Amino acid sequence: MSDSLYQELLDQVFGPEPTPLLTQITPLYSDLEKALQEARPGRKSQEEVSFRFERLRLSLGITLLQLLTDLGGDEESLQIRDLLQEALTAASVKEIDAIIQKQSHLFEELYTDLYVNADAEHILALFEETLNASSKEETDDLIDRALSIAEDLEFQDDEEEDEPEA
Template identity: 40%
Template structure:
């Protein structure tokens, strides 16, 4: 069920054909199944790939929810990291652009949905076990199914 939930989350986040073609590459789409089949020696790397996929989905949802450029930049870094061949390469890719992650939270206005996505993003980055990651995926999948991406401004009047 977890690989299925992971796949559903990716497809909810990257719902347009252009987004799917760009972001739903083989390393991203097979990450959870690869993790489940990984030998003990490769487990950490495969887990990091799952983390990247979930984090990418959350950043895409946040970017689409508020047309937020910083989220798009972080998404690009995460996507670049999916091409890494080791945990050290993933860390190096993320570290090179650490300032983008810091700016993600600077001067950012988010509504309740955006705040929930950011909290899930943090939980994804902090998850250090399969059960914690599965919880984050399940919650992200639930939230993604309920988000309203309509361009109307009715939510802006609620203060």
């Protein structure tokens, strides 16, 4: 998997116009690839790879929650997206975990209070898989699947615009 699918997913969800968030998450896939290439046996290298991986998972979670929000997600999806954005400011995996743990109740509320349609359910399932992903390969698969969903949603929107109004 290459950085290009990740970039395509970001463009599909957030659009091509640069925003502060997009500027922040755009390099995260290549940051992980660089950390993996530079990793050598030893604690510091593994910590860097883990940190870069967590940041990529955060960005994928943010992207999926943005899709959910675009589908009419409620306040909980916005709050979790904001929480994940806040976690991006952390300087270590331990700090990321601490930020997330302080508001962990939001995740339960997202699953219990969210009115879901089929698309939203699928996005929510991918979000849950993102939280459980433990390797770059799993994340690559999630990026590919998220891109497919994002493209399908965009395609459905295009069809609706082309239909004449009754």
